[in-house]
Amino acid sequence: MTATVRLGEVGAEAKARSGARLHAAPAHRRRVAIVTGALAVGLAALAIVSAGTGQLAIPASEVAGSIAAHINSALAGIGLDAIKVPVLAVPQHPNADATLWIVRFPRIAMAMVVGAALAVAGVVMQGVFRNPLAEPGIVGVSSGAAVGASAVIVFGAAGLNPLVAPAFAFLGGLAATFLVYFAARAEGRTEVVTLVLTGIAVNAVAGAGIAFLTFAGTTQQREQIVFWQLGSLNGSRWQDVAIVLPVAIVGIIGSVLMAGRLDLLSLGERQARHLGVDVERTRIVGIVLVAVLTAAAVALCGIIAFVGLVIPHLMRMVLGPGHHALIPTSALGGSLLLLAADLGARTAVPYAELPIGMLTAIVGGPFFFWLLRRTRLKSGGWG
């Protein structure tokens, strides 16, 4: 009986303190809003800077002016002449407008879409695998998608329909994801060692597939495969964006919709099931989403690794692991990172184009190593 009395006192004291927990939620929401806003502003600013940078330099005011002029003519085109966006400055160079709209803007759009897709693919993969080191490039999903896309290049099916390459990339990526998932999982989770080793195996097999296709292809096809494997946004056109954007949007929306289930999954698969999650379905949907998002990125731009590792990790450090905030901010962060990387890739060496996949790997490789060591230190082993 004495225990009951004591419990009552503790309860009263608790009531006063538990308010702190409830008020933590708005603070977190404010933080998410600030980070989202900062990323969006940064993205817009970097897009304008990137559009103005290159062999033909265009001042930011002229870039903004060109966008405003195009918006105005688009508005006029749908009969909304009355609405006018103020045009600050008009591009002075005769080729400036064409450079912006035919070369740079599609490329910028592509960088943003691909970056977002890769970052979200990373988040979903880490959630479904319950392992913060899962990433499409590392575990071989990108390579799997690359085999599919290379096959399309070699067998010349790319000319049939612009959707053939993404479709094959999707199938290759899907097969690789399922393979890794079922090979690396033991008792409802994937251990780091098993995951990385499975990734080596899948990458090796996919590498063999790509090697065979390189061998089977003509000289021109070989060159195409090699450059495409390095990853590049060079030569992106609006048609390409039109293929990748809808796929990425579907993938990102699908990921946002499963955010709550990904949170629950981090408690464990059994535990998530006890909380009403249909775990089998969630797993399949998650794997398909990873494959869709990776294929969207890989099909036209080649293998760009580590975006899905670096960005979700940074966002988790700033905002915590809740997926409702993690997925949209990672999408923005991925866009920002890839846009910056692409700007570096095309301006670092004058009159030359560095492969963007190389740039992300230079940063991502050491980052992965650092994460791996940290995980190892923390869990006292390779858990």
Next chain:
Amino acid sequence: MNALRIDTRGVHLSIGTHAVLYNVDVQLYAGEVVALVGPNGAGKSTLLHLLAGDRAPSSGTVELDGRPLSSYRPRELARLRAVLTQSNEVSFPFSVGAVVAMGRAPWAGASTAEEDDNQIDNAMRDAELEGFGGRNVPELSGGERARVAYARVRAQACDILMLDEPTASLDIRHQERLMQQLRAHAANGGSAIVVLHDLNLAASYADRIVLLESGRVRSDGPPSVLTPELLSAVYNYPISIHTLAGTEHRVVHPERPRILPAANSTTPEEHATRV
């Protein structure tokens, strides 16, 4: 008689060629606390898995409120029973508050924000986690993490609780508090089935004790059915039962050789050879 909530009939379970459960009949009624006890490998956790719907029996039936367990959708089940598993590793650094709030997930769309907050607050208080809300789960000690998992299960606010060794890593205060809370839960019409290793806790707090041995129910009844002879046989170790002077508390006591070192005692090696 209280309502029958869970009913298993003639349950067999084989994993590979090994029979883990053999012809098990276990019932759980509203308003009772049932303890599942038995030696390591007797099938206690496995039985709990079956009752939770994590796996299906090889033969026999498991029913919840008169319906086969397999006919329930996960969400439906999650509103009827909450399960505390033995290990509760969280794979990302979620805060204590976030993990406990996940216990409310099955009620999305069916409960108000206020109701959710109340249940979360009550659960945090039950597990004495006030002030822990903002801490990250991986930073906590093993016992504290166990309390977080327990709070998450309490926040789920289900009639039926299934707990697998909930007291294993708790200190005495939290063990006793937890068991008292289960009694209170049962007094309010809820039911709980708990895997316990501590026979004293089982004897003190359970209405009924199911003793498993090698996958079979060896005995099923009020704590008084446990006799020194039965326990000694099942655990293959001499066990005596005493009644605490002046109370009705029965204390289960394993016979212990005198191992406390006397002055100028033998070395551990010598001792080991003697035992």
